[in-house]
Amino acid sequence: xxxxxxxxxxxxxxxxxxxxxxxxxxxxxxxxxDRIANRGSxxxxxxxxxxxxxxxxxxxxxxxxxxxxxxxFRKWTYKLSKSSLSLPRQEVRVWLEYxxxxxxxxxxxxxxxxxxxxxxxxxxxxxxxxxVQVEYEYSDVTYRLTGMVWSxxxxxxxxxxxxxxxxxLLGEEPPPEHxxxxxxxxxxxxxxxxxxxxxxxKQ
Numbered sequence: 001x002x003x004x005x006x007x008x009x010x011x012x013x014x015x016x017x018x019x020x021x022x023x024x025x026x027x028x029x030x031x032x033x034d035r036i037a038n039r040g041s042x043x044x045x046x047x048x049x050x051x052x053x054x055x056x057x058x059x060x061x062x063x064x065x066x067x068x069x070x071x072x073f074r075k076w077t078y079k080l081s082k083s084s085l086s087l088p089r090q091e092v093r094v095w096l097e098y099x100x101x102x103x104x105x106x107x108x109x110x111x112x113x114x115x116x117x118x119x120x121x122x123x124x125x126x127x128x129x130x131x132v133q134v135e136y137e138y139s140d141v142t143y144r145l146t147g148m149v150w151s152x153x154x155x156x157x158x159x160x161x162x163x164x165x166x167x168x169l170l171g172e173e174p175p176p177e178h179x180x181x182x183x184x185x186x187x188x189x190x191x192x193x194x195x196x197x198x199x200x201x202k203q
Contacts, residue, residue, distance in 0.1 A: 048135075048136055048137075048138070049133060049134070049135060049136075050065065050067065050133070050136055050145070051067075051131070051132070051133050051134070052065040052066050052067040052068070052092075052131075052134075053065065053066045053129060053130070053132065054066075054124075054127045054128055054129065054130050054131075054132045054149075055091055055129075056091070056124070057120050057121075057123050057124035057128070058120065059102075059116070059120055060100075060101035060102055060116045060119040060123070060165070060166075061096060061100055061102055062093050062095045062096060063093070063094055063096065063123070063127075063132075063149060063156065064092070064093055064094075065092055065093075065094055065132060065134060065149075066090070067090050067091070068090075092145060093144075093145065094134050094136060094145045094146070094147060095144050095146040095147075096147075096148075096149065096157050096160070097146050097147050097157060097171070097175075098148075098157055098168060098169050098170065098171060098175060098177075098181060099157050099160045099165075099167075099169060100166055101116050101119040101120075101160065101165050101166045102116055103169065104165075104166045104167045104169075104195055105195065107200065119160065119165040119194075123156065123159070123165070126159065127151050127156055127159075130151045131151065131152075132149050132150060132156070133149075133150045133151075134147050134148070134149050134150075135147045135148045135150070148175070148177065155177065155180075157177075158177065158180055158181060158184050161181055161185050161188060162184035162185075162187055162188055163188060163193055163194060164188040164191070164192075164193030164194020164195050164197075165194050165195070166195070167185065167195065168181040168182065168184070168185045
């Protein structure tokens with residue numbers, strides 16, 4: 001009697017473990033499907049944190065952040081910084097969210113070009129070589145990092161709006177900093193900075 005019972009337990013044991021494995025796998029699959037569903041058309045995943053040092057500012061729409069640990073971000077450095085793969089220190093390009101000097105100005109090609117270059121220059125002058133923290137989303141469709149960039153308690157995104165280099169461009173949903181963006185835009189408007197210069201408003 002004992003022997004058949006033992007054989008039955010041995011027989012059911014693997015199926016019991018297998019059953020648990022199926023349930024666990026199904027749970028993982030469901031989480032993956034949920035993540036894919038939440039990505040939307042841009043292919044972005046949930047926000048994460050990246051820390052580094054602000055390096056180059058080559059245009060008004062993005063900044064380059066130097067990172068020391070290239071292992072964690074190898075997939076991005078390969079796509080975003082191919083020329084420096086052999087260096088111990090890597091750079092990743094971060095596209096600034098909720099702002100765009102390029103899309104904010106419409107005063108003719110010559111002035112627009114000057115304005116974009118000036119916005120990038122001033123941003124780089126204010127934050128170059130400072131430690132930054134990036135709250136980002138990564139798109140595996142466009143291979144872009146987009147997000148909010150902070151230096152201490154100061155946001156580079158908000159800085160552009162506060163100094164009149166960009167309007168606040170609201171996305172599909174208001175960010176946690178929605179009130180701060182509105183306040184920054186009003187401050188720039190009151191001071192007549194950048195986009196809010198009186199001579200630009202008269203045109």
